[in-house]
Amino acid sequence: MIPLFKVPMSDEAPAAVAEVVGSGQIGQGAKVVEFEEALAARIGNPRVATVNSATAGLQLALRLVAGDDDGQGEVLSTPLTMEATNWAILANRLRIKWVDVDPATLNVDLDDLARKITPRTRAIMVVHFAGYPVDLDRLAAILDDAEAAFGSRITVIEDCAHAWGATYRGAPIGTHGNISVFSFQAIKHLTTGDGGALALPTDELHERARLLRWFGIDRSADRLRNPPDVPEWGYKFHMTDINASIGLANLAKADEVVARHRDNAAFYDRELAGVPGLELTERAGDRQSSFWIYPMKVDDRDGFLKRMDAAGIMASNVHERNDLHTCVREYAALLPGLERVARRVVCVPVGWWVTDEQRGHIVDTIKEGW
Ligand SMILES: Cc1ncc(COP(=O)(O)O)c(C=O)c1O
Known part of the structure; x- marks a missing residue:
């Protein structure tokens, strides 16, 4: 049987994992930092935060932009995707407003999306289905119009789970001013075993993503002698050095x-x-x-x-x-x-x-x- 999916694992990965496992540091540490730097260089966006899956990344991305909602907020999204895209909306206690699918691309239908934006729209989720990029310039123009009409800019979250290596107008996905969420799950182009990453458009969002992926606690602070306050609670969504070492080995052949x-x-x-x-x-x-x-x-x-x-x-x-x-x-x-x-x-x-x-x-x- 010719399989539909297969795990792309570098020959270097087992030794890389063995080194981390034997090092005494297997949680989030130096390998995660090294992997994030390598991802940032590859994507062309310095603001990368790894997480333990794209599912967690999507949930965190929505929390960053629409977390304080009154229960009426809607997120526009496509129904043709893995459930992870849309259950992130439910996890944030937001309402889903389905946007139709463009039969030509299997991506979201941007005409229908433009029609469905209202003052209740808190965010827009798009999926680059199969890795084929959504028309991001047209989407930005739709958001310009919505901003002129309703007075605030709606954030787009790009689900890039299929789209590692895809480009739009000459630039890698992850550099077009939105929050982009990648998946490094077992059968993706680039795997860490399980894992994901957010590529963020601003330093402020990057900093919040780094905090909220680990309880909201600042890991760079001296937690024993001077425990930091937690102004905003977060999750346990971080990547480990074991997964990052697999990712670093696989990035070389991605x-x-x-x-x-x-x-x-x-x-x-x-x-x-x-x-x-x-x-x-x-x-x-x-x-x-x-x-x-x-x-x-x-x-x-x-x-x-x-x-x-x-x-x-x-x-x-x-x-x-x-x-x-x-x-x-x-x-x-x-x-x-x-x-x-x-x-x-x-x-x-x-x-x-x-x-x-x-x-x-x-x-x-x-x-x-x-
Ligand atoms: C479109 C899409 N979004 C999100 C995910 C979830 O990714 P992960 O398994 O890294 O949580 C997947 C997984 O296949 C996917 O296909």
């Missing part, structure tokens, strides 16, 4: 990993264009996807999945729409764009492990029909 995802995706783009019953997603010239997954829209998805299974190819939609879950029933909305794609999205293996021969087999199988 560009190679992303490049192979892109190369396989370019092959599918060339070979699958025009195949009957199958529609590819948008490719705009001003952004580069990281292709964590390769989503397509197919007719008769059940038939497609059976055909792939019979040919030894793992395929899946990867994420179920979130809006139909019982726990978010009260936020139900009409989402015609999502309705058009929800039962047609399917992903085939695209990652660094897929060989030339395997991708040829995948293309031949699809071209034979299902």
Whole structure:
């Protein structure tokens, strides 16, 4: 079976972990600092704060911008994502307002988003689905208009869990003035085992993120002789040196990993264009996807999945729409764009492990029909 996901682990990682485990310092320490500096250099944003998952990072990001809410605050978000994106809204006791999905990109539909901003909007969550960047300049223009209309600037949180290595208008994701949250979970392009990071737009938000990820306590203070006050309570969301050492080892090969995802995706783009019953997603010239997954829209998805299974190819939609879950029933909305794609999205293996021969087999199988 050609797997849909595989853990990209550097040969250097076991020795790096052994060194930390034997060092007597396994919590948050020097390796976390070193990993954050390496991430900052790679992203091109000095304000990076690691955490123990993107799930924690998203929850913390929302707390930073919309934590003091009156119970009426709404967060605009996409239903086509991993539940982690949206449960972060619930964890902050905020209300979800679903924005429709653009069938061309599978990202949030920016026309619908613009229509749904109100004075109750506390933040906007966007997901770069599959690693394909949302049109961030257009989103910024929508926020300019909303600011002119309602008098305050709404913060955007970019869920970059799929998007390590993606660029928008020549600059890496994580540098466009929003809060960006990355995932280093097991099967992402860059893994720390489990982990995540926030890339922040201001020094003030960076400092608060660093405090709130560890109870709100200032770790740089002399806690024994001069215990610091905690003005704002925080969580236990920090990364450990064990995870950071895995991340440092894997960072060295992350560009190679992303490049192979892109190369396989370019092959599918060339070979699958025009195949009957199958529609590819948008490719705009001003952004580069990281292709964590390769989503397509197919007719008769059940038939497609059976055909792939019979040919030894793992395929899946990867994420179920979130809006139909019982726990978010009260936020139900009409989402015609999502309705058009929800039962047609399917992903085939695209990652660094897929060989030339395997991708040829995948293309031949699809071209034979299902
Ligand atoms: C879009 C999206 N957001 C958030 C997450 C959560 O990431 P983590 O497992 O690091 O908490 C995932 C995980 O796959 C994801 O796909």
